[in-house]
Amino acid sequence: MWNLRRLQGATRNFTHADIDIRDRAGLEELFRRQRFDLIVHCAAQPSHDKAREIPIVDFEVNALGTVNLLEATRQHSPEAVFVFTSTNKVYGDAPNEVPLKELATRWDYARPEDYAGIDETCRIDRTLHSLFGASKAAADLVAQEYGRYFKMNVGVFRGGCLTGPSHSGVELHGFLSYLVKQTLSGGAYSVFGYKGKQVRDNIHSHDVVTAIEAFAENPRPGEVYNLGGGRENSVSMLEAIGKIEELAGRKLNWRYVDENRIGDHICYISNLAKFQGHYPGWKITRTLDDMLREMVGFQREQMAGSPAR
Ligand SMILES: NC(=O)c1ccc[n+]([C@@H]2O[C@H](COP(=O)([O-])OP(=O)(O)OC[C@H]3O[C@@H](n4cnc5c(N)ncnc54)[C@H](O)[C@@H]3O)[C@@H](O)[C@H]2O)c1
Numbered sequence: 014m015w016n017l018r019r020l021q022g023a024t025r026n027f028t029h030a031d032i033d034i035r036d037r038a039g040l041e042e043l044f045r046r047q048r049f050d051l052i053v054h055c056a057a058q059p060s061h062d063k064a065r066e067i068p069i070v071d072f073e074v075n076a077l078g079t080v081n082l083l084e085a086t087r088q089h090s091p092e093a094v095f096v097f098t099s100t101n102k103v104y105g106d107a108p109n110e111v112p113l114k115e116l117a118t119r120w121d122y123a124r125p126e127d128y129a130g131i132d133e134t135c136r137i138d139r140t141l142h143s144l145f146g147a148s149k150a151a152a153d154l155v156a157q158e159y160g161r162y163f164k165m166n167v168g169v170f171r172g173g174c175l176t177g178p179s180h181s182g183v184e185l186h187g188f189l190s191y192l193v194k195q196t197l198s199g200g201a202y203s204v205f206g207y208k209g210k211q212v213r214d215n216i217h218s219h220d221v222v223t224a225i226e227a228f229a230e231n232p233r234p235g236e237v238y239n240l241g242g243g244r245e246n247s248v249s250m251l252e253a254i255g256k257i258e259e260l261a262g263r264k265l266n267w268r269y270v271d272e273n274r275i276g277d278h279i280c281y282i283s284n285l286a287k288f289q290g291h292y293p294g295w296k297i298t299r300t301l302d303d304m305l306r307e308m309v310g311f312q313r314e315q316m317a318g319s320p321a322r
Contacts, residue, residue: 016179034078037085044089051229052095054082057149060186061102062274064145072148079152083159083167094166094229095159101171101239101283103150104131105140106276113280119210119249120280130214130244130282133171133237141276153237160235168228170221173241173283176304177218178311189215189253193308196257196265197316206273209250212280214241217299217307227292236291241283246301256302260309 020027032039034056057075058064064071079097086095101108108131112123122128137150153169160167174189176182182190195202224240248256254265289295299307 016181019179034081035073037081040081040085041088044085049086049090049093052082052086052090052093053098053225054079054096055098056082057098058145060183061143061145061276062185064143064148068144071144072151075145075148076151076155080155083156083165087159087163087165091163091165094168094232095156096225096228097152097156097167097169098175099153099156099169099171099237100146100149101131101173101241101278101281102142102146102276103137103153103171104135105137105142105146105150106278107135107137107140108281109279111280115208115210118251118255119212120207121212122280122282128244129286130241130284131239132284133239133287143276146276157235157237164234166232166234168225168232169235169237170224170228170240171237171283172221173214173216173239173281175218175221175240176215176308178307179218180308188213188250189257189305190308192253192257192265193261193305193312195267196254196261196263197309197312199263199266202254202265202267203270204250204254204267205270206277207250207279209254209269211273211277212247212249212282213278214243214247214282215301215304216240216242216246216283216297217304220297220299223298224288224292224295227295231292233291238288238291239283239285240288241281241285242301243285243297244282246297246299246304247282248301256305257309260305 030043058071086093111127113120114123156167156169159165176189180187180190258264
């Protein structure tokens with residue numbers, strides 16, 4: 014809600030329609046009234062762990078809600094470019110089969126051929142996904158089908174960790190944002206398993222937007238791309254805590270829990286070669302340190318008086 018108010022104040026020609034993507038009639042009405050040329054579908058139940066408490070809602074929002082949007086697009090704006098924000102969790106725990114080596118502060122891929130990370134050929138079935146990963150995989154497949162079968166301009170982006178200063182991180186989703194928040198506010202943080210050496214690649218929202226813009230300018234129906242920060246922007250939990258503590262000038266109150274989250278990736282780095290091959294003008298422009306500096310600065314401002322996030 015804070016971000017909606019920000020957008021309403023800072024932009025022109027912005028209209029907000031408060032519609033639940035499970036509400037097919039509401040979507041139908043919106044799409045009948047309004048023609049779209051670009052649809053960026055980011056609505057989700059986005060948490061891996063939360064899904065176990067709400068399996069039906071998770072599937073209705075992530076899978077059925079996506080079909081509702083795709084079908085409304087097909088019926089009313091079939092020429093539109095449709096971007097679906099999928100996730101690397103569609104690969105389930107298959108990325109954990111890549112041989113790893115343990116370094117002082119992180120896990121890393123053991124073989125040189127895996128250095129650039131996980132690419133789109135990684136299988137998405139016969140793995141442990143979490144219910145969230147399964148509902149997103151269902152949506153990912155249906156979105157591809159609207160591209161391939163109906164030849165619509167659908168692109169599927171399997172996100173690594175997407176973040177930025179305006180990310181409303183919570184305990185179960187948005188780890189860098191939540192880490193920054195907890196470090197600055199003195200709140201507690203738990204690290205689950207893998208010795209705190211689990212690795213994620215992080216991409217700034219600016220670079221996500223430019224990737225979507227590149228696809229929208231020259232869409233390839235039904236294509237799937239991994240989208241994350243790549244190796245340069247990868248970080249382990251231990252490393253992230255160290256970096257944020259340094260920027261924040263205070264220690265995080267964290268504890269280690271021996272058991273890892275079910276199906277959690279040990280080392281996940283998005284291989285960006287396919288997207289960069291198709292869209293050579295696109296590149297990562299924000300480093301991990303840029304991102305963290307911005308996040309700490311923004312969070313400090315928020316804590317100094319703006320509405321709660
Ligand atoms: N942030 C990440 O690290 C990451 C990684 C991979 C994929 N993704 C994907 O990117 C997208 C955005 O994620 P995020 O991190 O911004 O999460 P978020 O929770 O900040 O945003 C999700 C948005 O969906 C909206 N929403 C939830 N249920 C809805 C419904 N039934 N109808 C309409 N809107 C609904 C919420 O209000 C919220 O604005 C999601 O599809 C998520 O799966 C995110």
